[in-house]
Structure formats: structure tokens, C-alpha cells
Amino acid sequence: MKDQFYNYIQQLQDTITSKLESIDGKAKFREDHWKRPEGGGGRTRVIENGNVFEKGGVNISAVHGKLPDSMQSYFGVEDADFFACGLSLVIHPKNPMVPTVHANWRYFEMYPSAAIRQAQLDTLRTGSEKKIIDQWFGGGQDLTPYYLFEEDAKHFHQICKNACDKHNPDFYPNYKTRCDEYFYNAHRNEARGIGGLFFDYCKASDGMSMENWYNFVTEVGNSFLEAYVPIVEKRKDLPYTKEQRDWQEIRRGRYVEFNLVHDKGTLFGLKTNGRIESILMSLPPHVQWVYDHHPEVGSEEEKLIKVLQNPREWV
Amino acid sequence: MKDQFYNYIQQLQDTITSKLESIDGKAKFREDHWKRPEGGGGRTRVIENGNVFEKGGVNISAVHGKLPDSMQSYFGVEDADFFACGLSLVIHPKNPMVPTVHANWRYFEMYPSAAIRQAQLDTLRTGSEKKIIDQWFGGGQDLTPYYLFEEDAKHFHQICKNACDKHNPDFYPNYKTRCDEYFYNAHRNEARGIGGLFFDYCKASDGMSMENWYNFVTEVGNSFLEAYVPIVEKRKDLPYTKEQRDWQEIRRGRYVEFNLVHDKGTLFGLKTNGRIESILMSLPPHVQWVYDHHPEVGSEEEKLIKVLQNPREWV
Numbered sequence: 295m296k297d298q299f300y301n302y303i304q305q306l307q308d309t310i311t312s313k314l315e316s317i318d319g320k321a322k323f324r325e326d327h328w329k330r331p332e333g334g335g336g337r338t339r340v341i342e343n344g345n346v347f348e349k350g351g352v353n354i355s356a357v358h359g360k361l362p363d364s365m366q367s368y369f370g371v372e373d374a375d376f377f378a379c380g381l382s383l384v385i386h387p388k389n390p391m392v393p394t395v396h397a398n399w400r401y402f403e404m405y406p407s408a409a410i411r412q413a414q415l416d417t418l419r420t421g422s423e424k425k426i427i428d429q430w431f432g433g434g435q436d437l438t439p440y441y442l443f444e445e446d447a448k449h450f451h452q453i454c455k456n457a458c459d460k461h462n463p464d465f466y467p468n469y470k471t472r473c474d475e476y477f478y479n480a481h482r483n484e485a486r487g488i489g490g491l492f493f494d495y496c497k498a499s500d501g502m503s504m505e506n507w508y509n510f511v512t513e514v515g516n517s518f519l520e521a522y523v524p525i526v527e528k529r530k531d532l533p534y535t536k537e538q539r540d541w542q543e544i545r546r547g548r549y550v551e552f553n554l555v556h557d558k559g560t561l562f563g564l565k566t567n568g569r570i571e572s573i574l575m576s577l578p579p580h581v582q583w584v585y586d587h588h589p590e591v592g593s594e595e596e597k598l599i600k601v602l603q604n605p606r607e608w609v
Numbered sequence: 610m611k612d613q614f615y616n617y618i619q620q621l622q623d624t625i626t627s628k629l630e631s632i633d634g635k636a637k638f639r640e641d642h643w644k645r646p647e648g649g650g651g652r653t654r655v656i657e658n659g660n661v662f663e664k665g666g667v668n669i670s671a672v673h674g675k676l677p678d679s680m681q682s683y684f685g686v687e688d689a690d691f692f693a694c695g696l697s698l699v700i701h702p703k704n705p706m707v708p709t710v711h712a713n714w715r716y717f718e719m720y721p722s723a724a725i726r727q728a729q730l731d732t733l734r735t736g737s738e739k740k741i742i743d744q745w746f747g748g749g750q751d752l753t754p755y756y757l758f759e760e761d762a763k764h765f766h767q768i769c770k771n772a773c774d775k776h777n778p779d780f781y782p783n784y785k786t787r788c789d790e791y792f793y794n795a796h797r798n799e800a801r802g803i804g805g806l807f808f809d810y811c812k813a814s815d816g817m818s819m820e821n822w823y824n825f826v827t828e829v830g831n832s833f834l835e836a837y838v839p840i841v842e843k844r845k846d847l848p849y850t851k852e853q854r855d856w857q858e859i860r861r862g863r864y865v866e867f868n869l870v871h872d873k874g875t876l877f878g879l880k881t882n883g884r885i886e887s888i889l890m891s892l893p894p895h896v897q898w899v900y901d902h903h904p905e906v907g908s909e910e911e912k913l914i915k916v917l918q919n920p921r922e923w924v
Contacts (some may be wrong), residue, residue, distance in 0.1 A: 324900075326901070335627035340900045340901075342899070342900055347902065349898075351900070358752070368756060370924075415872050452677065481879050481885050484884065543895075547892070547896075550865060550869070550896075551869060551889075554870050555869050555870075556867060564870075570796050570797065571900060571901045574866075574898065575900055577862070577898040578898065579897060579898060579899065580858075580895070580896075580897055581862075581895075581896045581897070581898070582863075582895055582896070583664075583889065583892035583893065583894060583896070584657070585639075585655045585657055585886060585890055586641070586655075586666065586886045587667070
């Protein structure tokens with residue numbers, strides 16, 4: 295399964311980056327390969343200063359080794375080895391009428407630690423191959439607009455729902471709700487964006503084998519470009535003012551707050567000694583913090599905030 | 610002690626804000642009073658878009674009530690009430706040749722919780738007045754330059770040392786080292802700035818009564834303007850290029866990373882339901898994140914980084 299999924303995200307990275315480059319028409323993704331000292335590494339692709347995309351990263355990584363102490367308590371295990379691979383992307387467009395998008399699809403395996411395997415070998419003579427203790431998929435995709443075009447929100451969610459419905463009619467409502475709950479800036483009492491899908495710990499169970507989960511997760515991965523690209527095409531050439539650009543930069547500050555204060559993915563990267571520039575590629579290029587900023591009553595900016603304070607059903 | 614110290618920080622806030630306003634010559638501090646639902650509140654003063662100061666806050670607060678669950682484990686107590694007051698300031702100048710400065714002076718008291726006091730009353734009839742379980746001072750001041758003028762670093766540290774030496778010759782070396790350790794972006798392997806002083810849990814002990822600690826902490830507080838203002842005066846009118854301004858904004862990104870990922874003061878504010886705009890006034894006005902940015906070999910920018918990677922003795 296880990297080889298199958300890693301092959302998939304390698305191809306998906308190619309598909310997504312070549313499509314985004316063709317839309318941008320100017321900037322190209324720069325590619326960096328990196329190694330994690332404790333095991334594994336990744337292939338980071340970052341685009342900057344394009345016609346359409348001001349900054350974006352589409353990264354894959356596969357890391358393995360001893361589960362860091364800080365993650366052991368998180369997963370409630372005492373001593374284990376792990377393997378994790380995934381694709382993470384964050385795209386910050388230049389035009390404030392085009393939403394920022396984030397997506398991630400990941401696979402995780404946990405094994406008895408080398409020490410435990412040795413102990414088993416010593417006492418039970420049961421062999422020392424790595425047995426999987428636990429394995430699961432996680433991921434999702436979500437949209438963060440600076441100006442709310444309801445038809446864009448509906449389109450994004452409709453594509454998410456279509457991908458889910460092929461597998462289970464409960465998936466979309468469940469994972470839509472979890473997305474609203476997860477991407478929430480509790481200290482601001484508002485959602486980061488207008489949501490999408492978020493799922494985690496997707497494990498083999500009665501109805502779903504790991505192969506079924508693989509099919510679901512890749513279905514969502516395959517839907518990404520269909521969910522995002524039409525919105526980019528429709529909004530990328532809209533005119534905008536300096537005030538609208540300022541608003542985008544202020545809202546990007548909320549994005550930074552979420553990623554650095556609340557996001558478990560960022561935390562996981564920092565705690566597993568991931569490559570810092572690959573983890574923090576998610577941070578926007580130009581950002582503002584203005585003291586006690588509030589949009590004008592009745593403005594488009596206020597309309598967005600109200601939706602972020604009270605997540606809506608879009609389909 | 611709490612009244613004595615709260616009076617002191619009220620006056621210090623006035624002294625500092627009026628001096629900074631007179632240097633700026635254009636912008637004035639805006640004042641906001643806020644209340645904490647669980648007890649206490651604060652007086653926030655923020656300056657924005659000045660001639661010299663692009664954004665800055667000089668805030669005082671005094672909060673009290675039940676110690677939040679999340680702080681109980683942090684302090685290693687089971688159930689307690691608390692009182693905390695302090696002055697926090699962060700100043701982000703416009704000109705990249707002028708360093709950002711941060712300072713904080715605080716006082717903390719802990720008491721048996723209302724429930725415990727009631728239990729004591731029921732069983733022991735010892736009275737129900739709030740007995741202090743524990744009390745301490747904390748604080749410090751530190752400088753974050755974007756371009757390193759060694760004479761400025763020496764001046765700032767010399768003033769810090771002078772204030773310390775009046776109380777104990779060990780204070781400056783100890784608190785200078787703790788400052789370097791605390792304001793450290795571990796995920797970047799570099800210090801936030803060139804340091805200053807950091808002290809915490811300053812409690813009554815053999816050599817120092819709480820009154821002695823009060824005298825020390827207010828000595829440091831009184832030294833702040835002498836430490837910072839001459840540097841501002843000397844650098845505020847230096848010319849700078851767009852590239853130097855970009856560098857400042859990129860480095861401000863590291864400031865944001867420290868404050869949101871590592872800073873216990875920010876965390877304390879968020880966990881005790883402090884006023885979010887007063888806590889996050891510390892975030893800089895305009896910030897950039899550039900993927901995998903490295904200064905040129907031999908440049909002034911690289912010279913700064915090398916000092917941040919290997920904190921120096923300045924006096």
C-alpha cells in the first residue's frame with residue numbers, strides 16, 4: 295500500500311504542477327529534493343511571483359524511522375517506528391478575487407519499534423519483520439476566499455461531494471463538518487475559509503478495506519484540479535483596488551495564525567524534523583497585521599466574515 | 610505588592626508612550642480599555658503609521674480569577690486562583706535600520722481556589738481570606754535588529770547590565786544567557802534578535818525579598834527608554850533601499866514565527882482568554898515570506914544571521 299500510494303502522489307504532483315504552470319503562463323515551479331536525517335525525504339516544488347500565482351507549493355514527502363517522543367503521546371503509543379507519506383499543497387494567488395487553496399492527502403503506517411521487535415525475537419522467536427500495528431489515510435481540500443463568490447463556493451463543494459458520493463453518501467456531510475471544525479481559528483472565533491473536506495484516521499473496518507480507502511482518497515485527489523481550476527480561470531483577470539489587496543493581505547495574516555498556532559500538519563512537520571522551508575512554504579508571500587481591523591458594515595469584506603463566523607451548507 | 614506594581618506599570622506606560630509619541634512627531638497612541646469576562650482587563654495603547662513607528666503597542670493588563678486548566682499543569686498545581694499584571698510592549702519601526710524592541714515586566718500571585726478555601730473553612734475554621742501560595746516577578750527587554758550596528762547592540766546591553774549590576778553582579782550574565790535561550794527560533798536554528806535580559810519566577814529567597822525584586826524589576830523598567838531611544842534617534846533618518854525594506858519584512862516573518870509558535874507570553878494570553886487584539890498587537894504591520902531565502906555571502910544581511918546563529922557577548 296505504501297508503494298502504491300507513494301507512486302500515486304508522485305504522479306499527482308506532476309499533474310497538478312504542470313496544470314498550474316500552464317495557467318500561470320509565466321512562473322515555473324522550482325524543484326528541491328531534500329533528505330530527512332532520521333530517514334526519508336521529499337520533493338518540494340514551489341512557484342513564486344507568477345502572473346496568477348504569487349506563491350505556492352506542491353510538495354510530496356515520505357518519511358520514516360522512530361516515532362518522535364512528542365508524537366508518541368499524541369498517538370497514545372509507547373515506542374514505535376513509523377512511515378508517513380503525502381502530498382501537501384497551498385496556493386496563494388496574486389489577485390484577491392481568486393481564493394487560496396490547500397489540499398493534503400497522506401498515508402501513515404506504524405510498526406513495533408526495533409527494540410520491541412528484538413525483544414519479540416529474543417523471547418518468542420517469531421521473526422523480526424516489520425509488522426504493521428496500525429495504518430490509515432487522511433487528507434482533504436479546502437478553500438480560503440478573500441471575496442466571497444457564492445457560485446465558487448458551491449462549485450468547490452459540489453466537486454468535493456461528487457467525489458465522496460461515489461464511495462459513501464455519509465462521507466460528504468461528515469467530512470465537510472469536520473473541515474469546518476478543523477480549520478477554525480478559535481482565538482478569532484472564525485473559520486479559516488469556507489471549507490471543503492477533512493478526514494483522518496481512515497482505517498480498515500467493516501465496510502471499508504484499506505484498498506477501498508485508497509480508492510476514496512485518490513478519488514478526492516483526482517478531483518482537486520476540477521474543484522479549483524475553474525474558479526481560478528473565472529477570477530484571475532478581474533480588476534481589483536489597493537484596498538482589496540490590503541484586505542487580502544490582512545486575511546492572509548489569519549491564514550498564518552492558523553498554520554502556526556493550530557495546524558497539526560505544520561506541528562507534525564516541525565516535530566518530525568521535516569525540512570523547514572518545505573513545511574513553511576504554506577505561509578503567504580505578503581501579509582499585513584493591522585490593529586483591531588474591522589470591515590465596514592454592509593461591505594463585501596463583512597459578508598465574508600459573517601460566513602466565516604457561521605459556516606454554511608453550500609450544496 | 611500587587612497594587613504597588615500595578616501603579617508602577619500604569620505610570621511607566623504613560624512615560625513610555627509619551628516619549629515615543631514625541632519622537633514620532635506624527636502618530637499618536639490610540640487607547641482601548643478592555644475587560645476580561647472571567648476577571649480583570651487592560652489598557653491597550655497602539656501607535657500605527659507614524660513617521661518613525663510603523664506599528665507598536667504598549668499595553669498594561671491586570672487579570673485574575675480561576676487559573677485555567679491548561680495553566681494548572683503548566684504551573685504544576687491542581688486547583689488555584691491567580692492574579693497577574695504586567696506591561697508588554699513591542700515596537701516595529703518603519704526604517705529597517707532601526708531595530709524592533711520588545712519588553713515586558715510582570716507580577717504573578719497564586720492563591721488556593723475558592724473551593725479549597727471553602728473546604729479549609731469547613732474543616733479547619735481558619736478563615737477564608739485569600740492566602741498567597743506563591744508570587745513572583747518576571748520580564749525583560751530585548752532587541753531585534755534587521756541590520757547590525759555593533760555599537761547599538763553594545764549600548765543596549767550596557768544599559769541592561771548597568772540596571773542589573775546595581776542589584777547583583779550575577780544578574781546580567783544569567784539573564785542575558787536566558788534571553789538568548791528563550792528568544793530562540795529552534796525550527797530555524799537562530800535567535801530572534803541580539804537579546805538583552807530575560808528573567809522569570811523571581812521569588813523571595815535568602816538574598817532577595819519581594820521588595821528587593823520589585824526594586825530590581827522597576828530598575829530594569831526605568832532603564833528601557835535609555836536603552837532604546839538613543840538607538841532610534843541615531844538610525845531613524847538613515848536612507849534605505851527597497852531591498853533593505855524587503856529584508857526587514859522577511860525578518861519580521863521570523864518574528865511572527867517566534868511569537869506564534871514559541872512565545873509563552875502569547876500562549877498565556879490566548880489560554881487565559883485575554884483580548885486577542887491586545888495580545889497580537891505584537892505582530893508586525895507588513896511581513897513577507899519568501900521561499901528558501903538566503904542572504905548573499907559577505908553581505909550585511911548575512912552578517913546579522915551569523916550573529917543570530919551564534920549569540921555574542923556585547924559587554
